[in-house]
Amino acid sequence: MKTNRLTVGQAIVRFLKNQYVERDGIENQFFAGCLGIFGHGIVAGVGEGLMENPDFRYYMTRNEQASVHIATAYAKMKNRMGTFACISSIGPGATNMITGAACATINRLPVLIMPGDIFARRNVAPVLQQLESPFSQDISVNDCFKPVSKYWDRISRPEQLIMSLPEVMRVLTSPADTGAVTLALPQDVQAEAIDFPEELFLKRIWRIARPRPDTEALKEAVSLIRNSVKPVIIAGGGVIYSEATEILKKITEQTGIPVAETFAGKGSLPYNHPSNLGAAGATGTPGANKFASEADLIIGIGTRYSDFTTASKTAFQNPDVKFININVAEFDSYKHCALPVTADAKACLEELSGLLGDYRVSDDYTQLAARANKAWDEKVSEIFRVSESIPVSQAEVIGAVSGYAGPRDVVLCAAGSLPGDLHKLWRTIDPKGFHLEYGYSTMGYECAAGIGAKMACPDREIFVMVGDGNYLMMNNEIVTAIQEGIKVIIILLNNNGFGSIGALSQSIGSERFGTKYRYRDNKTGLLTGETLPVNFAQNARSLGAYVIEASDIDTLKKAMAEAKKQTVTTVITIETDLFKGVPGFAWWDVPVAEVSEIDTVREAYKGYRESKKKQRYYLKGTSEIKK
Ligand SMILES: Cc1ncc(C[n+]2csc(CCOP(=O)(O)OP(=O)(O)O)c2C)c(N)n1
Numbered sequence: 001m002k003t004n005r006l007t008v009g010q011a012i013v014r015f016l017k018n019q020y021v022e023r024d025g026i027e028n029q030f031f032a033g034c035l036g037i038f039g040h041g042i043v044a045g046v047g048e049g050l051m052e053n054p055d056f057r058y059y060m061t062r063n064e065q066a067s068v069h070i071a072t073a074y075a076k077m078k079n080r081m082g083t084f085a086c087i088s089s090i091g092p093g094a095t096n097m098i099t100g101a102a103c104a105t106i107n108r109l110p111v112l113i114m115p116g117d118i119f120a121r122r123n124v125a126p127v128l129q130q131l132e133s134p135f136s137q138d139i140s141v142n143d144c145f146k147p148v149s150k151y152w153d154r155i156s157r158p159e160q161l162i163m164s165l166p167e168v169m170r171v172l173t174s175p176a177d178t179g180a181v182t183l184a185l186p187q188d189v190q191a192e193a194i195d196f197p198e199e200l201f202l203k204r205i206w207r208i209a210r211p212r213p214d215t216e217a218l219k220e221a222v223s224l225i226r227n228s229v230k231p232v233i234i235a236g237g238g239v240i241y242s243e244a245t246e247i248l249k250k251i252t253e254q255t256g257i258p259v260a261e262t263f264a265g266k267g268s269l270p271y272n273h274p275s276n277l278g279a280a281g282a283t284g285t286p287g288a289n290k291f292a293s294e295a296d297l298i299i300g301i302g303t304r305y306s307d308f309t310t311a312s313k314t315a316f317q318n319p320d321v322k323f324i325n326i327n328v329a330e331f332d333s334y335k336h337c338a339l340p341v342t343a344d345a346k347a348c349l350e351e352l353s354g355l356l357g358d359y360r361v362s363d364d365y366t367q368l369a370a371r372a373n374k375a376w377d378e379k380v381s382e383i384f385r386v387s388e389s390i391p392v393s394q395a396e397v398i399g400a401v402s403g404y405a406g407p408r409d410v411v412l413c414a415a416g417s418l419p420g421d422l423h424k425l426w427r428t429i430d431p432k433g434f435h436l437e438y439g440y441s442t443m444g445y446e447c448a449a450g451i452g453a454k455m456a457c458p459d460r461e462i463f464v465m466v467g468d469g470n471y472l473m474m475n476n477e478i479v480t481a482i483q484e485g486i487k488v489i490i491i492l493l494n495n496n497g498f499g500s501i502g503a504l505s506q507s508i509g510s511e512r513f514g515t516k517y518r519y520r521d522n523k524t525g526l527l528t529g530e531t532l533p534v535n536f537a538q539n540a541r542s543l544g545a546y547v548i549e550a551s552d553i554d555t556l557k558k559a560m561a562e563a564k565k566q567t568v569t570t571v572i573t574i575e576t577d578l579f580k581g582v583p584g585f586a587w588w589d590v591p592v593a594e595v596s597e598i599d600t601v602r603e604a605y606k607g608y609r610e611s612k613k614k615q616r617y618y619l620k621g622t623s624e625i626k627k
């Protein structure tokens, strides 16, 4: 056996740079490099390995959590055909990545996480930043990654790497199982050398499979669809990741079945397609909600049915509603006692299209969907209309930004009131034009993720839309964008607090308590003083960004035009009205205090009990049709 004497750190880098993926004949190098921050737990091991391999590029970030968000955003834009490795030192550097790992796993996006770990040989314990446990010496903070990882391993002997690395790749490249993969690397083991088999470092191509549906399940699906009168498709992220958007369009045109889109699935159909009902669920459009409510058959494609999609299980009100779930993950395909069609979305829709033959919903139903599409678009134009009042509304800003977005450009967002508004209002044309991390809704994702999205798609303009709260949580990756010469346009909407949680707080009777950025008022003892004097423009400028301050829609439009011409990351700041929201058309279950001294809370609780009455279990299954 030919061998190569390498350290664990060197072997990992060598292995990673030789991993490729292939789907539909298109091959892609899987890792675009490594993101991280060095410390004593990683610098001498993997750090040295990276230095020896400059063709596997190392990117220095400002926060380990941000590294993972950059990788996640990259993977999302690449439809999971590529990602980064993320490294950290031991202790706080490692635990900083846990939020990122959860975000990647929940969004079903591949990221390799390699935190440094405490000494395997133990003689120097406790090493700086080691969590000690009186219960076991086999515990470190890296055990916290277990629930947020789809595969977790710790390399306590160099030989273990030979068995572990292929498993890492199996999970990362599995469309059904992908998410964060954690490989914890004890500091001493990283620097130890053994004779690794040369074959470990051969170029490896991992085929991303397109599992075909079970023939019987598909037959049943066809029969269910043929027997349905009011079917609705819920298009989730799986439609986009599997590149099934063309075949979805074909099926909707062939059958007339209308489509509602989840956050991850927005862009499955162009916004102006007559069968596109728009956003589904709690942040959905009136049309999508009406169709969902009356549907006798929901065909979920690549959706995990989050509570936003189901409006906390109030979206589907037809007592006879049934579900067909086309999903590559068996776990998702069984949800709501559906007919499970465990398969790749694209492969499945191709077969389904053939089998459905001349099936079509009624003309009335198709026209009703087309009318809903048009009515909503008119409503969007109305919501976008500029009012002249200052501060401007968030919807006016979205309207102005969308006016500058080309068909292939991308809007990127994660938390706050923007996601719900964008879900309803953004006019998405390209399947990759709408980048919402709304699985974990991680405050702080945006500025970091913008970098990953741009790295994946350098030919697209990336519009990061971010609220002041999100920006304050993590804006430091602007420095990384400047370092790497990466240009994104960040539109920072400052409403001096949490518009989203503030409105939610008000709706549950809590009167926006603790949601505004204000000084503590010494008389009341509460945060009810003057607004805090945060200077966002100065902050962004100090990090190296080009900054434009807008104050109304006119100056915002000029700023957008100028930002498009810039070659460096540009931040546009604008103050928005905390209280001017976009109307909502569905319910979201946020339990209200059952007893309270506060009148508004007691009032809200009555409303809550009323809304809860619409909540349903979907246990019926599809068995009658099977007979
Ligand atoms: C890390 C994290 N902490 C808390 C939350 C809960 N949360 C969701 S939105 C939000 C406020 C966001 O503020 P901002 O970015 O200003 O947006 P706005 O609500 O004003 O639109 C909070 C606290 C979250 N999603 N993520």
Ligand SMILES: [Mg+2]
Pocket (backbone or CB within 6 Å): 467, 468, 469, 493, 494, 495, 496, 497, 498, 499
């Ligand atoms: Mg805000």
